[in-house]
Amino acid sequence: MGNHTTVTTFLLWGFSSFPELQNLLFAVIFLFHVTILLANVSIMVAIKLSHSLHTPMYIFLFALSLSETCTTMVIIPRMLVDLLSESKTISLLQCATQMFFFFGLGANNCFILSAMSYDCYTAIHNPLQYPILMTHKICFQFIMASCVLGFLVSLCIVIIIFSLSFCNSNVIQHFFCDIAPVVSLACNCTFFQKVVLLAFTAFVLVGSFILIMVSYVFILFLVVKMPSAKGRYKTFSTCSSHFTVVFIHYGFACFVYLRPKNSDSFGEDTLLALSYTILTPLLNPIIYSLRNREMQTALKKEFGNVIRFFPQMINKRTQKI
Template sequence: MGNHTTASTFFLWGFSSFPDLQVLLFVMIFFTHVAILTANLFIMAAIKLSHSLHTPMYFFLCGLSFSETCNTLVIIPRMLVDLLSESKTISLLECATQMFFFFGLAGNNCFIMTSMAYDRYTAIHNPLHYSMLITRKVCFQLMMASWVLGFLVSLCIVLIVFSLSFCDSTTIQHFFCDIAPVISLACDSTSLHEVLIFVLSAFVLVGSFILIMISYVFIVFLVVKMPSAKGRYKAFSTCSSHLTVVSIHYGFAFVVYLRPKKNDSFYEDMLMAMTYTVLTPLLNPIVYTLRNKEMQLALRKVLGNANRFIHQMANKRLVNI
């Protein structure tokens, strides 16, 4: 069983097995992170500044963009530092904090997407009473519930994981404090802990996914009954972006957190984690921008205003000179 003294620091092994690729990975991940932040900031600015986008659907989209931006800030800056640093140590408290915020925000994303599905169902099922059913107060309550539920489940997971004793090896086979690599370092029996974490993960992932699918089953039934082909196309087009993002988000999450674990699967999990920590946050704003004409128009206005502001500032400097 080894020494049962609880470790106070861990070593994030991450990409240390690829020393020749670390500079290249740093450059790629850095520019991807800049693109993620820029895209989400433009989406949030467009929704805030465009009155035509002050609707429940875009309120939830703004919340999702903000949550995903925060989620990338929890993981990617630390990853970039570790790629260029020889010391990849992380304290027990830092590890627990990173895990708490990452899974809290990830759970929040799931519940926000569930709220978006409910919003789309209500808009198609009761278009005449939509504004009375999905009020600003209801939107705010759904958003707050998403944050509270996400972080409550995350807190339970963190308490379960860090109630274990860690000894002997303190090397985490990952680039951040993910659940499975941390639990694998425990001295204690982890069977009960793993079952509890699986139940909590399933509650968030499977529970929210089922609610989303139920909403879309009802949406399909409603849309098929529409007499107008134009009406059916319009109804489906308002849901296509959300459904695409749901497929990407849940596809990667199910593979990583709900599939049976193997002792030698950490390398595969680390590569898969790159998709949902770096690639998915980049794809989501692209999907919502490319498939949404209203968003495209709002972004053009924001970019136009930004260009005018830059030109005005440049002209003022020239005049002062």
């Protein structure tokens, strides 16, 4: 077996291969991060303050925006610090914590998207009984179940990975503690453990995606039976935002986590990871706000209140002076 040095800390290599671009990357990623926070917080505030948006679809959207915001907070601040610092070390405990929250929130996003597809199907299939079938209590139960199941799966993944022994190399070829780059550093990972990790990942991605596709197959059957072309268009427009988000979310995630891995693919995964850690959380609120009139109205009202608030505050301060 030879002599091994036990690893106690990791080095997040990330974009260290491009030292001349790190300042530019910091500026771009920081701008995206601020935009993500503003966009998702605007969506959540609009849903919270507008009583017309207190419906199951927007409750799920609120939960998705909150989960996406937390996901970016787990990854991006650490990435920004590493881009500016020479020391990019992270302890085993910090790495395990980051992985736990990232995959727990990521799995939560997948299950919430599944619940949203079921909500679309229920609204189309039973419009008269919809208020009874999808009450606020049932929505919160779906959200809590998604959260608990997501973090249980993430806990299992973290326990398996960090029960392994890491020796010699401690360089993670990524900007955060992702599954494949960390597992590649283990010196005693068996084929069975790799299969179990793949099974957990497939359960989250493939399992939730199958539920979404089953819902959309039933929705398609219902739409085809509609006699009115206007009714079909309205139904498609109602579900189009959700379907677009699903396509983007699962397209990137499945390509990264379900394809065969080797050390040469980690560089590609690092670039692709930017898509689902930065682009997806940014595109979700944009898609829902651009394709939804109710959301547009609520956002305009919210921004109007903000614009009116600042002059009033300045006038009050001026009068006091």
